[in-house]
Amino acid sequence: MIGTLFLGAVLFFALAAVFCETQGKTTEGRICAALAGLASLGAAAFLFVIILNDDFSYTYVISYSSISLPLLYKLSAFWAGQQGSFLLWLVIHAVVGVLIAREGRMTATGRTIYHALTAMLVLLVLFKSPFAPAETVAMDGHGMNPLLQDPWMAVHPPIIFVGYALLAVPFVYSLESMIKAPMDGSFLAPMRRWTLIAWAFLGAGIFIGGYWAYKVLGWGGYWGWDPVENSSLVPWLLACVLLHLISVARGRHGAFYLVHLAAIFSYAFVLYGTFLTRSGILGDFSVHSFAGSDIGLYIALANAAVLLFGLGVLTVRIERLPKGAVYEQHRSRDFLVLLGMLLIVFIVAVVFFGMSMPLISGLLGESAAVDTSYYVRTSLPIAVPLALLMALGVLLPYGSGRVARPVWIFVISVGGGVLAGLVGVTDIPSVLLSTFALLAALAAIEAFRRQRIGLGGMVAHVGTGLALLAFILSGSGSQTTTVTLIPDEPQEVYGHTIIYRGQSFAESGSEKSYRYEVDGSLCEAVTKLRANGEDAAREPAIARSLVGDLYIAPSPTSAERAELILHRGKTVMDEGDYAYRYESIAFEPQGGGKTLVTAQIALTDGEEVDDAAPTILATETGGTSQPIEVMNGKFRIRLTGVSADERDIRIEILPSVAEEAALPVPASVSTKPGISILWLACVLVTVGGLLAATQVVSPVKGGGSEKRSE
Numbered sequence: 001m002i003g004t005l006f007l008g009a010v011l012f013f014a015l016a017a018v019f020c021e022t023q024g025k026t027t028e029g030r031i032c033a034a035l036a037g038l039a040s041l042g043a044a045a046f047l048f049v050i051i052l053n054d055d056f057s058y059t060y061v062i063s064y065s066s067i068s069l070p071l072l073y074k075l076s077a078f079w080a081g082q083q084g085s086f087l088l089w090l091v092i093h094a095v096v097g098v099l100i101a102r103e104g105r106m107t108a109t110g111r112t113i114y115h116a117l118t119a120m121l122v123l124l125v126l127f128k129s130p131f132a133p134a135e136t137v138a139m140d141g142h143g144m145n146p147l148l149q150d151p152w153m154a155v156h157p158p159i160i161f162v163g164y165a166l167l168a169v170p171f172v173y174s175l176e177s178m179i180k181a182p183m184d185g186s187f188l189a190p191m192r193r194w195t196l197i198a199w200a201f202l203g204a205g206i207f208i209g210g211y212w213a214y215k216v217l218g219w220g221g222y223w224g225w226d227p228v229e230n231s232s233l234v235p236w237l238l239a240c241v242l243l244h245l246i247s248v249a250r251g252r253h254g255a256f257y258l259v260h261l262a263a264i265f266s267y268a269f270v271l272y273g274t275f276l277t278r279s280g281i282l283g284d285f286s287v288h289s290f291a292g293s294d295i296g297l298y299i300a301l302a303n304a305a306v307l308l309f310g311l312g313v314l315t316v317r318i319e320r321l322p323k324g325a326v327y328e329q330h331r332s333r334d335f336l337v338l339l340g341m342l343l344i345v346f347i348v349a350v351v352f353f354g355m356s357m358p359l360i361s362g363l364l365g366e367s368a369a370v371d372t373s374y375y376v377r378t379s380l381p382i383a384v385p386l387a388l389l390m391a392l393g394v395l396l397p398y399g400s401g402r403v404a405r406p407v408w409i410f411v412i413s414v415g416g417g418v419l420a421g422l423v424g425v426t427d428i429p430s431v432l433l434s435t436f437a438l439l440a441a442l443a444a445i446e447a448f449r450r451q452r453i454g455l456g457g458m459v460a461h462v463g464t465g466l467a468l469l470a471f472i473l474s475g476s477g478s479q480t481t482t483v484t485l486i487p488d489e490p491q492e493v494y495g496h497t498i499i500y501r502g503q504s505f506a507e508s509g510s511e512k513s514y515r516y517e518v519d520g521s522l523c524e525a526v527t528k529l530r531a532n533g534e535d536a537a538r539e540p541a542i543a544r545s546l547v548g549d550l551y552i553a554p555s556p557t558s559a560e561r562a563e564l565i566l567h568r569g570k571t572v573m574d575e576g577d578y579a580y581r582y583e584s585i586a587f588e589p590q591g592g593g594k595t596l597v598t599a600q601i602a603l604t605d606g607e608e609v610d611d612a613a614p615t616i617l618a619t620e621t622g623g624t625s626q627p628i629e630v631m632n633g634k635f636r637i638r639l640t641g642v643s644a645d646e647r648d649i650r651i652e653i654l655p656s657v658a659e660e661a662a663l664p665v666p667a668s669v670s671t672k673p674g675i676s677i678l679w680l681a682c683v684l685v686t687v688g689g690l691l692a693a694t695q696v697v698s699p700v701k702g703g704g705s706e707k708r709s710e
């Protein structure tokens with residue numbers, strides 16, 4: 001109830017801010033915006049409180065938290081589900097609304113639109129609220145998916161949602177500008193700054209998600225062209241288009257309408273991607289999507305409202321926008337930038353069609369998805385000229401002037417193609433992209449030296465060029481094979497010596513490790529275990545080096561397990577030489593609806609007798625148990641079930657820890673040449689965006705002859 005009241009307060013004050021701004025009451029509007037921001041923080045604080053206090057009277061807390069969940073992941077349980085992630089989005093959006101109101105650079109028209117968007121987000125949260133009470137109060141929650149219990153995934157969603165929320169600001173500046181129809185381009189500077197920050201955060205979130213996939217999932221890649229992954233890529237690419245169009249429009253106001261189109265579609269695709277993710281449409285085609293729910297309808301309506309309103313304003317006001325050519329001549333920087341942005345739009349269209357295929361095919365008949373190779377086949381030919389345009393574009397000045405022709409960068413850039421060839425890449429498009437990608441990075445450095453690009457732009461362009469090069473090296477240049485590794489026996493794989501050193505088990509029983517020596521250095525693949533000892537999540541072993549990684553993903557293996565049903569007071573033989581006698585059973589309440597069940601079992605091999613007491617922790621939804629060693633560690637047994645009349649029990653027989661650790665383990669071994677370049681590139685792109693956001697850019701009059709820096 002308290003959380004819902006906070007949400008109601010956000011809605012009330014957001015609508016009040018809209019009313020005040022429309023009535024010209026700026027001070028009152030700012031106060032209402034501040035109260036809406038405070039109320040959103042109150043809702044967030046309340047959700048944190050009920051999660052940290054293990055209040056399982058709320059469905060959301062039951063679904064994503066548990067008593068035993070570590071503190072870090074209890075905090076990240078806030079945004080683990082779609083209800084909490086929508087609230088996080090709302091909080092960021094509302095707090096930014098307070099900053100906008102205080103900054104004073106946006107007019108009342110813009111603030112009105114922004115607060116209306118706040119109200120729209122509140123309604124989405126109310127439709128799928130994290131404060132919905134549970135039908136039955138539980139003693140414990142289900143906890144978080146073990147795959148998500150990783151520090152990178154704890155920070156990935158908040159960073160993504162910062163990017164999502166901030167893309168609303170350039171959208172609002174666009175609408176404000178069209179409604180007011182200013183001719184001086186004064187809206188471009190604040191729009192650029194907010195877009196850069198949003199682009200940097202959204203990009204950082206995407207990069208972190210890719211690193212998590214590479215480090216945790218164990219399939220050997222960092223990008224699977226999953227529809228949900230693409231749903232964040234599309235607005236990021238469109239924000240990139242918007243940034244470059246703003247740069248062109250600062251000198252050529254005839255490009256205003258292109259800026260408005262990019263701003264509208266950037267934010268509209270944020271909502272569209274959210275619709276795909278949250279509606280359940282991708283449930284059968286994505287490992288990331290949420291289960292289907294009626295929230296999808298409301299998101300679709302919100303998406304339609306945003307897109308139609310934005311395009312409607314543009315249609316009505318387009319005649320009032322400045323007119324003029326958007327470039328002076330084909331041999332100009334403006335033309336090359338516009339051509340490059342057109343290529344990015346082509347990539348956006350390709351990705352949009354691919355990620356929307358389940359929706360499109362579902363409307364026409366049976367839902368289907370495109371193969372991941374579709375994206376590579378279609379985007380690679382576009383990326384090749386795009387990388388070349390990146391290089392040539394920054395070497396040209398804005399307006400008139402001579403193109404820089406530093407021979408050294410063209411000579412060195414050949415090294416990109418050589419590197420691709422050295423790792424086994426032979427197809428012409430990939431070799432060309434590697435060459436042009438390095439050329440783009442070097443050209444950015446030269447352009448910065450000649451003061452034709454700013455520091456932030458240079459860093460981001462270098463990062464982008466290196467990322468394109470790393471995509472080819474680590475993707476097309478990767479090699480994969482499956483080997484069976486026997487403990488302490490060296491094997492040569494792709495020029496590396498791998499020695500499998502067996503398994504080790506954590507004392508807590510929560511995880512086990514596969515230990516490898518790669519060229520003398522130790523690395524481990526970690527498998528998180530469920531309470532019953534079964535695999536829950538697996539992380540690969542990664543032997544890192546500057547030239548590339550060796551990636552070892554062990555296949556799921558488990559020792560052979562036998563089951564026995566034991567009858568109280570009767571002796572039962574297993575397939576070996578051991579006899580078991582179930583003597584008695586005891587029940588000990590543990591609180592919270594849990595009961596510790598202990599069975600007394602006598603074992604013998606005819607010479608030696610052992611008394612074992614395996615346990616199972618029974619709950620309302622089942623039970624968990626751990627194996628215990630018997631017969632001086634010769635093997636292990638685990639209690640897995642008890643009959644209702646307590647006359648029979650079921651046990652599982654497992655080999656000893658030492659025997660299981662010594663089993664051969666099949667593993668997928670991959671080379672990832674140049675992967676360290678990719679992680680460096682991701683950092684550079686993000687840092688470059690943030691550096692560019694700190695750069696003060698003054699408005700420029702139309703005409704096209706002025707010098708500008710990105």
